[in-house]
Amino acid sequence: MIRVLGCHGSIAARCHTTSFLLDDDILIDAGSGVGELRLDELARIDHILLSHSHLDHILSVPLLADSVIKLRMGPGGLPDLRPIQVHGLPQTLEAIKAHILNGVIWPDFSRLPSAAHPILTLHPFNIGDVLTFPSHGGGADRVVRVLPARHTVPGVGFGVETPQGLWIYTGDTGPNPDLWKLLSGQRIAQLVIETAFGNEEAHLAEISGHLSPQSLAKELAQLDGQVSVFITHPKPGEVPAVLSQIRALDSQHRIEPLREGQRFGVPVSDR
Template identity: 30%
Template sequence: MKIRILGAHMFESKDTRLSSILIDDILAIDAGGLTSSLTFSEQEQIKYILLTHGHYDHIRDIPAFALKNQDRTTDIYATESTLDILTTHFINGTVYPKFTEWPSSENPALKLNTIEPYKPVSVGEYTVLAVPVCHSIPAWGYQITDSKGKSIFFSGDTGPGLHSCWEHIAPQIMIMDMGFSNKSADIASKPGHLCPSLLGEELQDFHRVKGYFPRVIMTHLNPDVEDEVKEEAQQLAQQLGIEISLAYEDMTVEI
């Protein structure tokens, strides 16, 4: 399994892009930095897009992607609440076309598929499991497992309180929300985000449940505190004896 980090930050600039990752060139998770990260030929390879929740920085590039790739149907997977946000406020026939009916109802640009939590679903050659995470609106993390048994967990935006997730997943790699440094732990947790110290508590809980630590990649970074987070992440990695790294745009990882 090849994982490419398309967007690793919560703010966009010339050098930073919004949340999105790409698996094996064909399956994307979140679409904040989807089209802005890929050539047109790379976009054409995408067959499936999973959405963790309905905040703008995670769904932004869906319309641009659909407009350019309207000659085929791309499958969108999300929970009902996220799809409701997408169709009510975004691809609603006013802000953007209803891509589920456009360019035609027989051959739409997008097909929406509802995922239910804790129920594995086949998405191409992958098995996808959605688990609820802790955020300011309903949000879901995804475990993606390929045909060889390799798996990752992508948290999307989440705060502390992930104990109920751990019994359902067993990834080799966790890609986790990390928008704050430790000095802002209280601020981070209220809207549903993590800092290194909060993540450390969650990882220790995971270890108690599963008996091992996965490799961790921190994403959804705030550039203003990224240096602090990097230092705190190194301290956490040393404390737990595990590999922790910060994501960056176009970072690639293989498992």
């Protein structure tokens, strides 16, 4: 099960920035949507997969750490603390350490409550890696591929393997030919792809590493077959205009807006 916690490019009432919950223990990005989870749900999160270092995708990492320390301690106290594993590109993790967990913006929870038993541990990955997460309930492993993205900072997308095909999240990206080459011939269950700006701001989308409806059309034309496509990351005040331009596209794919609270009932890989 994949639950959409946030799918906007900024905040407003009932609009949260990007975050998805895979089953009940893996966050894919950690935007403001994480705040929709109850405290007991937050305490069950064991892994956070970060697409890149921009604030709208990482802002809940330090806050989550502060919220769940006591709840993740076992009966033995500090030595039994279950850390949350934060996974990202080396550059992403370095940026978080340098600019967020630096004792100035926020305490360094990669060394707290103690250096030997921190609540956050940092785990680098690279594009092309395949991450495997065992199921707590004895079911199938969760298998996540790290996919290429093209943004203004080093970034990635993710592909969650399911029996129906890949659930793809592009991350923040501009035109991304490497992704479509990689996905050629692959079975895709759903594609979650960003469109951050309207066509009137196509130049801004280009220089900021994002898509507009006209560049989205060119990206989707490189995708084989007919795919269920879900649009994420529009700014709250621009959603109607962006969606209107997307609906006007001539595309063979089924294109819908992503919504907070939406759930994808895709069982994980049984490989």
